[in-house]
Amino acid sequence: MLRMEPFAYRPARTYEEALAIWSSAEAPMYVAGGTDLLPNLKHGIVHPRTLVSLAEIPGGITEDGDTLVIGAATKLHAIATNATVRALLPPLARAAGLVAGPQIRAMGTIGGNVLLDTRCLYYNQSAFWRGALGHCLKADGTWCHVIGGPKTCVAAQSSDSVPVLLALDASLRLLGPEGSRTLAIRDLYRFNGMDHLTLQKGELLTAIVVKKPAPGFRGSYQKLRTRDSIDYPQIGVAIAGTFDGAVPSALEIVIGAANPQPKPVRGLEAFLGAPLDDAAASAIADLVHKQTRPQAAVHGDPAWRRQMASVYTRRGLLALAAG
Ligand SMILES: Cc1cc2nc3c(=O)[nH]c(=O)nc-3n(C[C@H](O)[C@H](O)[C@H](O)COP(=O)(O)OP(=O)(O)OC[C@H]3O[C@@H](n4cnc5c(N)ncnc54)[C@H](O)[C@@H]3O)c2cc1C
Ligand code: SF4
Structure with a gap:
């Protein structure tokens, strides 16, 4: 059995409350649906002492002028089956509907999908498994088993929604200790599997904004x-x-x-x-x-x-x- 290390569980009802809890908590991490983070906790890959839960924050999909605003907490199942998304942005509905299986789409959020940790055959394993190989650069070691060297991690950004959101030129609403800002999703990712997000510490993704496509969109x-x-x-x-x-x-x-x-x-x-x-x-x-x-x-x-x-x-x- 894979046991998790103990942590404090602190639910928030708004993003502002989540940020306030994060700011004063010991070794905090956010958790939304937990479908990525909880397996990583069981594998001893990350070691938060506090989980700030976003599970009680409502998601939702709203039309705002010429944009569609998708709350970060919106479940993948809701995106895959939403009539407006299916009509206006069919590739996004399709990508959300192709994530994992039905149970995970019912729990997993679009925010967690955009911020999914990078994945690797040598990393998404139990601590025992990784220890047998001497660990790796991304977690507890000094060597990349994929590249065969000590410098670079090439773990893959493996979200289904992300290529579509880039192709649609989506932007992200963020809230962090320095205030709120908007970031083009194209500027969110960097080529470094150990640190692939340009988010600031504690920054929350609150919504994804996609322009309604022009006539003739396919x-x-x-x-x-x-x-x-x-x-x-x-x-x-x-x-x-x-x-x-x-x-x-x-x-x-x-x-x-x-x-x-x-x-x-x-x-x-x-x-x-x-x-x-x-x-x-x-x-x-x-x-x-x-x-x-x-x-x-x-x-x-x-x-x-x-x-x-x-x-x-x-x-x-x-x-x-x-x-
Ligand atoms: C068996 C299995 C199969 C899977 N298959 C696929 C697949 O085919 N395609 C795919 O894309 N994914 C897959 N996943 C991964 C995962 O289920 C999805 O990516 C899901 O969308 C993650 O969302 P979540 O809400 O569960 O994220 P969580 O696990 O709660 O969080 C993921 C990360 O995002 C951070 N986070 C979450 N929300 C926010 C926020 N609003 N602001 C700031 N940080 C936040 C968390 O701190 C954590 O680091 C699979 C997972 C499993 C277990
Ligand atoms: S350093 Fe990155 S790419 Fe290399 S083995 Fe570890 S997780 Fe995989």
Whole structure:
């Protein structure tokens, strides 16, 4: 049996109260649905003395002018099944609906999904398992077993919603000890699996804001995983664009689960204003192949995952071009 170390449990009813509790608590961490954090506690990966619970803070999805505001506490199941999200932002509903399985989507929040810790085959293991290998850079050790060196951690950002939210150019409402601010989700992640979030200490995510898409919007999310019933992504491909027939006037592709940072694909401007036919889709798929370098931190041969990123890109583009 995996036992957790003792901690104080401090529930909050508002984000302001959560921040106040965090500011005066011993070794605090926030917990929302707990579907990521509690396994990490059982594995002895993190050692908070206080859990500040956000579970009583209501989530919700509201329309505000030309934006959709999604409370950080909104459950993934609610996003996957919400009529407005499904109508306006189908790839986001799809990504939320592909996270894990039904029980976890009923507990897990979109805030926890955006702030999910990076994942690695050598890290998401029990303390006993990790100790047998001498631990690793990200937790209690000095060596990365993936890279085979002492300097870099390449544990993967493995959230399904994140590539879609980047492709949709979402922004984040944050509340922290220094006050509140808005941050583009593109600026949230850095290429460092040990410290992949640019959040300040104690900062809370309170909401995610997504612009309502322009007429002609089309988007998709495809996920590679071993077991469709539960697994994390081995690669995620989000595509968002504005189309007139088969001709895109805007196009974004973001690759997830390859590295500590989701990867927006560069060079797509060259494909705007002309029909996205077979040749164009194949050329973009080649671009994705060149720019995607999955690390062996998650299951699956990296060369195969790289190839699948380009296969999913081609399939996704042709499906969107066909309307
Ligand atoms: C078996 C299994 C399979 C899974 N499969 C997938 C999958 O396929 N795809 C996927 O994306 N995820 C997967 N997950 C991970 C997880 O369930 C989801 O990412 C979920 O959305 C996490 O949300 P949560 O509310 O449970 O987060 P928690 O576990 O409560 O928190 C996660 C992290 O975010 C922080 N946090 C949470 N909310 C806030 C906030 N508002 N402000 C500041 N910090 C906050 C916490 O401190 C913690 O560090 C899986 C988990 C399990 C156990
Ligand atoms: S990538 Fe390396 S340092 Fe990072 S968690 Fe995995 S083994 Fe540890």
